[in-house]
Every structure is written in C-alpha cells, then in structure tokens.
Amino acid sequence: MKISEGLKVIEKGWIIKPKGYRVKYQKLVNSELITEYSPDLEDKPLDSDVVAWRYAWKLYVATKSDSTEISDGELINIIVVDDSDNPVKYYATNQLEVFNHKENNV
Amino acid sequence: MEGFSIKIAKLESTMSLYGREVLIAFAIVVFGLILIKWINQALKRVFMKLPISPAKGATVRNIIVVLMSAALLSFAAIQIGLDARPVMRFLAILTLGAIGMVVVFRPLIPSLPFKVGNTVKIGDLLGKIEATTILNTRLRTFDGKTFFVPNRKILDDIVINYHFSDSRRIKINVGIRYDQDLMKAKQVLESIMIEDPRVKPKPGPVVYVLNLTKNCVELGGRCWVDNMKYWVTKCDLLEKTKFRFDNEGIVIAFPQLDVNYYNKSESPVYAGQSRLQGHGASFESTTE
Numbered sequence: 049m050k051i052s053e054g055l056k057v058i059e060k061g062w063i064i065k066p067k068g069y070r071v072k073y074q075k076l077v078n079s080e081l082i083t084e085y086s087p088d089l090e091d092k093p094l095d096s097d098v099v100a101w102r103y104a105w106k107l108y109v110a111t112k113s114d115s116t117e118i119s120d121g122e123l124i125n126i127i128v129v130d131d132s133d134n135p136v137k138y139y140a141t142n143q144l145e146v147f148n149h150k151e152n153n154v
Numbered sequence: 155m156e157g158f159s160i161k162i163a164k165l166e167s168t169m170s171l172y173g174r175e176v177l178i179a180f181a182i183v184v185f186g187l188i189l190i191k192w193i194n195q196a197l198k199r200v201f202m203k204l205p206i207s208p209a210k211g212a213t214v215r216n217i218i219v220v221l222m223s224a225a226l227l228s229f230a231a232i233q234i235g236l237d238a239r240p241v242m243r244f245l246a247i248l249t250l251g252a253i254g255m256v257v258v259f260r261p262l263i264p265s266l267p268f269k270v271g272n273t274v275k276i277g278d279l280l281g282k283i284e285a286t287t288i289l290n291t292r293l294r295t296f297d298g299k300t301f302f303v304p305n306r307k308i309l310d311d312i313v314i315n316y317h318f319s320d321s322r323r324i325k326i327n328v329g330i331r332y333d334q335d336l337m338k339a340k341q342v343l344e345s346i347m348i349e350d351p352r353v354k355p356k357p358g359p360v361v362y363v364l365n366l367t368k369n370c371v372e373l374g375g376r377c378w379v380d381n382m383k384y385w386v387t388k389c390d391l392l393e394k395t396k397f398r399f400d401n402e403g404i405v406i407a408f409p410q411l412d413v414n415y416y417n418k419s420e421s422p423v424y425a426g427q428s429r430l431q432g433h434g435a436s437f438e439s440t441t442e
Contacts, residue, residue: 059355063348095351095383098390139394142401 066130068093069100071107073123081118085129097136100128101145108147116150124150172235179230186226194219208270212285224249266291266308268315275314276303321354322384324377326391328399329370329407336363339373339404346394347377352387354378370407 049057059065070085070093086107087093094100104126111123118124126147128136138145169176194215201211224245231241268274272283274293281295291308293301316322326347330339340361347359359377366372375395379387399406 055358063345065349065355066351068351096386096390097350098393140397142398 066097066132066136068095068131069097069128069136070094070131071100071104071126072129072133073104073107073126075123076118076120093131097128097139100136101138101140104128104147112148118150122148124148175234179233182230182233183226186230187223190219190222190226193222212270266305267313268317272315272317274316276308277311279303316381316384320381321378322381324353324375324379324384324388324391326375326377326388326395327364327372328375328395329367329372330399331405331407332371334371334404336371338402339399342398342402342404343373343375343395346391346398347375350387350391350394352379352383354380369409 070087070089072083072085074081074083076082086103094103107123108126111121113119113122127145128138130136135144137143197215197218198211201208201215204211228238228241228245232238266286268283270283270285273281274283276293279293279295279301281293281299281301283291284294284300285292286305288305290302290304293303295301326343328343330336340363344359344361347353353359354377357378359375362374362376364372364374375391377391396406
C-alpha cells in the first residue's frame with residue numbers, strides 16, 4: 049500500500065474530524081417538546097467545540113429554572129452535536145455532557 | 155508711485171470687466187469642494203456597509219473625487235471665460251501625464267508592505283492598518299490605541315504582515331514528568347490537534363519530543379491553521395490540552411523543590427514521613 053493510501057486509511061478510521069458544531073436543545077412550544085439547533089441547520093455551524101460548549105453553558109444559565117417542570121422559554125437537554133448530529137464529548141471532562149437534563153413529563 | 159497707481163488702475167478696470175465672473179468661479183470652486191468632501195464622506199459610509207475591501211473602496215472613492223474635482227475646475231475655468239476645448243485638452247494632458255508618471259516610476263517608488271485592513275507588527279506595535287497617507291500610516295492596536303506612524307520609520311523598520319500568507323503554524327509546547335507515558339501523551343496531543351476542524355489536514359499536525367530538560371520531557375505540537383483563526387485556535391488547543399491531559403492522567407510538569415529535613419543525631423526524614431523533634435536539627439534541599 050502506498051503511503052498516501054495508508055494515510056487515507058488512518059484519516060478515515062483513527063480520528064473523526066467534524067466539519068462543525070451546533071448546540072442542540074429542546075423547549076416547550078404549545079405544550080409540545082420540540083428540538084432545535086443553534087446555529088440553525090441551514091446556517092453555517094460553529095468551527096470550535098470550545099465555543100460551542102461555552103455557548104451551550106450560557107444558554108443553560110440564561111434559561112434554567114429551579115422547578116422540576118419545564119417552564120416557558122426554558123431550554124432543556126442542551127448538548128453539542130457535530131455536523132452528523134452525533135453528540136460531542138465535553139472537552140473539559142471528556143465525557144458526554146447534558147446541561148439541564150429533564151425528562152419529558154408533558 | 156505713478157507706476158503703482160497705474161497698476162491699481164489696471165486692476166480696477168480688469169475687476170470691473172471680469173470681477174463678477176471671477177467671484178462666481180471662486181464661489182463655484184469653494185462650494186464645489188465642500189460638496190465633493192460631503193459626497194466623499196457619504197460614499198465612505200456606504201462602502202463600509204458593502205462587502206468590498208477597505209482598500210478597494212478607498213481606490214474607487216479617490217477616482218470619483220478626482221473626476222469630480224476635474225469637472226469642477228473645468229466648469230470654474232469656463233465660467234471665467236476660458237474656452238471649453240482648451241481646458242478639456244489641458245486636463246486630459248495633465249491626467250495622461252500623471253498616469254504615465256505613475257506607470258513609469260511606480261516600481262522605483264518605495265511602497266509600504268501592507269494594505270489597509272492588514273494586521274501588522276511594526277517594531278513593538280501590533281495592530282490593524284486603518285489608513286495610509288503620503289506621510290504617515292494610521293494603526294489601531296487591539297486594545298484600542300491609535301498610532302500615527304511616519305512612513306519613513308516603517309520603510310526603515312522590520313514589518314511583519316500577518317496577512318501576507320493564508321495560513322500560520324501553531325506551536326503547542328507542553329512538558330510532562332519523566333515518569334509519564336510518553337507515547338500516550340504524544341498520541342493525545344496529536345489527536346487534540348487532528349480533531350479540531352480549524353486545523354488543516356495538510357500539512358498534518360505532528361508532535362515532537364523537543365527536549366529532555368532537568369524539569370520535564372518537553373513535547374512540541376505543531377499544526378497549521380488559517381491566518382484569521384490563529385489566535386483563537388491556539389487558545390482553544392491549549393485549553394483542551396490541559397483538560398485532556400488531566401482526564402487521561404498525564405501529569406504536566408512544573409519545577410518542584412524537595413526539602414529533606416533531618417536531625418544531626420538521627421537519620422534523615424523525608425517529605426511525607428513524620429517529623430522528628432530535637433535540638434541541632436538541620437535540613438538539606440534538592441531541586442528537581
């Protein structure tokens with residue numbers, strides 16, 4: 049196998065390089081839980097997972113509520129996903145992280 | 155005295171014949187220049203909103219200003235009483251002459267090694283070029299200070315233009331303790347760089363063992379990114395390196411001091427053991 053072919057095999061199998069990141073969350077709209085992304089799927093994704101996670105955390109802090117029920121405007125189950133909608137590990141803990149995890153009790 | 159009074163009389167007759175036209179032409183030039191200045195500022199505000207580079211916008215505005223000024227001077231000259239055709243010929247010759255001079259002598263004229271909008275370092279000054287004039291260059295630093303740097307100083311000094319090339323190399327240097335898993339540390343550092351979408355796949359990221367110092371094994375990660383994303387990407391990679399090394403159990407080295415305390419009459423007591431009380435105690439220290 050040529051080196052260039054070998055490098056392609058390594059690139060494909062060893063480390064997946066996402067093309068971008070988005071913050072995925074859920075919120076209540078007309079008593080129904082909907083899933084949204086920021087930036088939207090039509091827009092260009094963020095190119096940094098550090099920025100994406102920081103953005104996700106700020107959204108969580110800005111919209112969280114102390115109640116166990118999901119309130120209006122509250123964003124729940126906030127995670128960061130890549131361009132293929134796969135969850136991305138939080139770089140600080142190297143684990144999958146969910147901000148404001150709440151079950152759908154509606 | 156008689157010659158002076160003759161000159162005054164001639165001036166009076168000239169003014170009575172042409173004075174009105176001269177005053178009108180003067181007023182046209184003054185108000186015309188004010189109008190051109192106002193149009194130039196309005197165009198500057200419009201171009202700032204358009205998706206064109208500041209340098210191109212400045213060039214287009216300068217061309218428009220020159221054409222308007224030429225038209226204004228022609229109109230003023232015709233108002234005085236000059237014939238239109240010779241005035242136009244004169245302006246055309248002047249313009250062609252100026253263009254010819256620029257084309258011929260441009261390679262010989264020292265030019266500044268940057269354009270408006272470039273990020274540059276001139277001596278100790280790091281910032282963005284806002285404007286250039288014949289005499290000086292306006293540079294704005296990233297903390298908001300504005301410097302007017304004489305062009306002759308720029309031509310005599312070393313200038314770093316960060317926009318000259320599209321990409322730039324990031325260095326991530328980190329030292330690990332000698333008792334750490336070197337292969338694992340290299341792989342983790344390399345994967346951190348590869349995973350980041352901003353890091354270019356070619357030339358690919360690499361990790362070198364740079365040095366075996368008395369404090370640590372020094373690793374050097376190298377990768378290339380777009381020039382515009384250099385600073386933020388470097389900071390992000392450093393942050394992720396620290397977190398990932400912690401999560402993987404790889405200890406980043408830092409200078410340490412071991413203090414060994416012992417009593418003269420007894421055996422030495424090392425850090426972590428119980429301390430012996432006694433007279434005449436002394437201690438020795440070693441640095442690592």
